[in-house]
């Protein structure tokens with residue numbers, strides 16, 4: 053198993069090849085506070101999945117250790133995200149189940165992770181794609197809404213589009229992790245990228261992040277830049293959104309597609325400058 057670690061990354065994707073299955077994991081790292089707290093944990097109290105309660109809502113099968121209200125606001129939002137994503141990206145929906153395991157105690161979540169995914173280190177949530185199963189694991193907490201929107205978006209995407217490039221997979225998940233009604237604006241990413249731009253420490257380059265094949269090489273800024281390219285394509289002009297949707301459609305139909313930057317060099321030769329202008333417009337919006 054290839055493992056990714058990094059102090060400054062929130063997310064990591066781990067790819068592994070075993071005898072029986074090729075797994076793909078997309079994870080949200082724990083916050084610094086949580087990571088610090090994690091080191092104080094002693095022997096795991098349990099390593100069981102939270103299976104006491106189960107709710108089926110459309111594509112989602114939500115397993116939890118605690119009973120949730122029949123119509124929990126977060127679950128409603130996750131269900132709505134399915135059609136939001138399909139409409140925005142011009143994709144069909146799938147009926148392939150996405151199992152969501154919600155742990156109510158951080159120590160039980162971390163105990164489960166240490167037993168089954170010890171290479172990941174402290175995380176708040178992660179997504180696993182197996183050959184026959186899509187699953188999200190998360191701990192209930194202050195940021196569970198953001199985490200679940202991110203990880204469940206991976207699930208909805210992987211159910212209909214194979215072989216998503218790493219940068220695009222994460223850029224789309226970062227777009228859909230923000231609450232509904234905010235047009236995918238990930239405010240911390242806007243501020244961080246513009247600050248780096250003004251400090252002279254960052255120049256956007258889609259070919260650069262396209263070349264990153266291993267999650268272990270993705271830095272926090274790469275996630276932000278991946279989000280920026282996605283947001284620019286989806287929210288600047290109708291033509292760019294169609295270009296991205298056609299790219300996803302090609303992946304869906306054939307399983308392969310050349311790097312998106314190849315076509316963009318013709319359709320948007322000034323893409324880097326336009327991306328910066330787009331970020332500037334978001335700062336003042």
Ligand SMILES: [Zn+2]
Pocket residue numbers: 063078079202206221222225
């Ligand atoms: Zn992710």
